[in-house]
Amino acid sequence: MRKSSAGRLARIAAGVSAAAMAGVGLAAVPAAAASDQLWIVSPWELALPKGVDGGEAPVSTVALGLYHDNADYRVTDGKLTVDVSGLAGVADVTWPDACAPAGTTAVCSFPEVPLTGDAPVEVKLRAVAGADAGVTGQITYQATAQTDSGTMVAPESSTTVRIASGPDLVLGPPAPVTGVAPGSTVPVPVSVVNKGNEAATGVQVTLYVTRGLDLGTVAPQCTSEPLGEGTIKALTKIDCLFDDVVAPGGSFALPTALQATVAPYALSERVDIGVHARGGAEDLAPENNGAVAQITATNTADFAVRGGRHTAAAGATVRADVTFRNRGPAWIANLGSGDPVGSVDVTVPQGATVTTVPDACEPRTADGGWWENEVRTGAPRYVCQLPIWVAEKQTVTFPFELRVDTVVTGAKGAITLKPPYGTGFAFDPNTANNQAKLVLNPRV
Template sequence: MKKPSTGRRLARLGACAAAAGLVTVGAVATPALADGDQLWVTASPWQLVLPKASDTGPQPAPTTLNLSLSHDNPANQVVDGLLTVDVSGLAGIAEVTWPENCAPAGTTAVCSVPEVPATGNDSPLKVAVKVRAAVGAAVGASGRISYRATATTTTGEQLTAGENWTDVRVASGPDLSVAPLAPATGVTPGATVPVPVSAVNNGDRPVNGVRVTYYVTRGLTLGGLAPQCVGAPAGNDEGPIHPVTKVDCAYDDVVQPGGTFTLPSPVTATVAAYGLQERVDVGVQPLDGAEDLQPEDNGALKAVTVTNTADFAVRGARLTAAAGETVTAEVTFRNRGPAWVANLGSGDPVGRVDVTVPRGATATAVPDACEPRTADGGWWEGEVRTGAPRYVCNLPIWVAEKQTVTLPFRLRVDTVVTGAKGAVVLGPPYGTEPLPFDPNPANDRARIVLNPAA
């Protein structure tokens, strides 16, 4: 049972962006009510593929299954999480090592999670179960880890996450696992940060050559790349991802089981003058076409947070028209820079523009990015998008420094109202908090004025 989607479109920078597979389970697949709550168990990776155990030599490194709890309603405080993990389905297939926060009894363990975070917040305490193929388990043997959970709100409500499972399979092959990349914060434009890449072969077969792929946002430039590295604009089935560069590098290193691959020379990322929230997604895979046993851990993210600003601004319009005439109000958004802004990870717009139609006028044509609303901001129940008193317009998911976006509204003047004013308000994609990178909120508001007084 999987948790329902939040409805936001996720933008993938490339295959390595899916570095961690997640499965989230609960008792019912319905959104939480405003005064209710729902408990979830999240498993990463979503399935385990274990290297076959050696009959005589050193054993492959164990694979970690990370289990964590979360709940839906951020207004609640949820405590006393108890995660019950059942590994009876692994008999003869795999062996388990329990973390300190679990109390095992036979093939079952009860794991303690004192504080359960709201969904969207990283769990401060994960249950890291280490799993290794049993000696004698054949390639293709499979089993299952089951889990369920309970927790309590501070108001006494009991929450339950229904039983679910992670499938476990024994296989043979290479298994590259990339070391995490520490984020860089407080970086100034022009500065350079290291992007070290290393990967351990946790499989039972050697890796004959390694391919390293970088996906680099436009505010960064990689340095120190090997001569054989090739760069090109990134893309996917939906077309090019213009603000991202893909760099492919091939190395002929042979990485034995238990061995480590490292870059022949240090790679760095230099921040452009327009850098802000930057990232380098790194992925590795065997070069010879061999299937990696656990591809979920083949990627890592280097987040680079730059000390910079982007002055977002909006401009309205002043128009004159007689009754019955139609005019175009060109509402304009501009990023005055110096930084560009992007939400490439979430796919959310960088902001939204809220436009109120002036009194006495009717919107007869609106931009595709604009959704109709009632005067108080509620959902518009009309059968067509035109004619609403208010519109919320999504900006693109990224805007370059100095980029302008024009939102043309065709307005028919039904009744001449001298000095009729409509508001233009720039805000974040969700909620009402100020845009954290915008140093000048004063120019986030403007007006559409129809038939201004002389």
């Protein structure tokens, strides 16, 4: 199944997520167009707060949507059939204008089906009076849509609705901040409301801060821990434990508003924020316990690659380093996606065979296709993955060893730096040094 996530520093701090995952039910079914598929966006589970002391229960929302995969197709007239017959005795339903109810079902309309998994239709649920915690019900979904080639049918999915009791700490999403000058200070808002039916007795706030930001001393109740290997740490974890009691409908704020100082080497920075009730209390909707404050500085980073010139007789083996350098001034990190900051494409010079391959490099055919041989040596081309973050002034070296089989005077292999996606690095002001040569037996 596919999942969407708000605010995680993927592959950097294991288990670190500022927000829980919201599910999208998937399964393989026939589609009108073989290269496209219609999907339903719906939560797997919803904890519905019960009323307290006979009072009316608070309202919760089920966010629903449709999307498809292929941008080459236009998908229209989406119809999502929502069946709430399984909520009898569990929850009352209020339908939005986009849905036409008939008994215990409703058909929700999507005139244009997007490519993204947005959920614009909000169905409101309220636990029925007297419903006990632990009682469950189910909502089921079916969907169709139209393309030029016919009707698309989505995999069926469902949401389990469970009556529960507890706090629901909701973290307001900070607006992204762009165009920030290095050295300046920007606010990082942390706004929390308890939308549950029980008080949160104590609040834990956890912050994961990228190295281009400095939050200073957040509060006396906080501890700080750098994360990552080596002398340069990509992240700082700040964990805060507060004794505040947040009643239903009440709010929580840090003792002092957060301020982030932007470092000279900052570019695309973030603070992943998570809040939880202390004491082991179950949060009714953990998916809204996290948010990301995105702060983008006005800065650049000059990426460069370097090859070398080597002389060797036939039968000799030479070490040929391929070197990447971030000349700064900014560091670059893909902490949210976990993608390498780029790759280095290396073509082997004519007349030579690679006998030792760096661990981060994968063999390719001459035209860039997959290398089918079981051994990694001997390929005509290699793609070397850079780390997911590189500090300013950091160098990454890929040490190849080449055996000269035939001396070819002035044999040149190309070295090309490539981004993980697209055709260039938007932050790089000098693309001329994104290419270099690896030369064997250069002309004198």
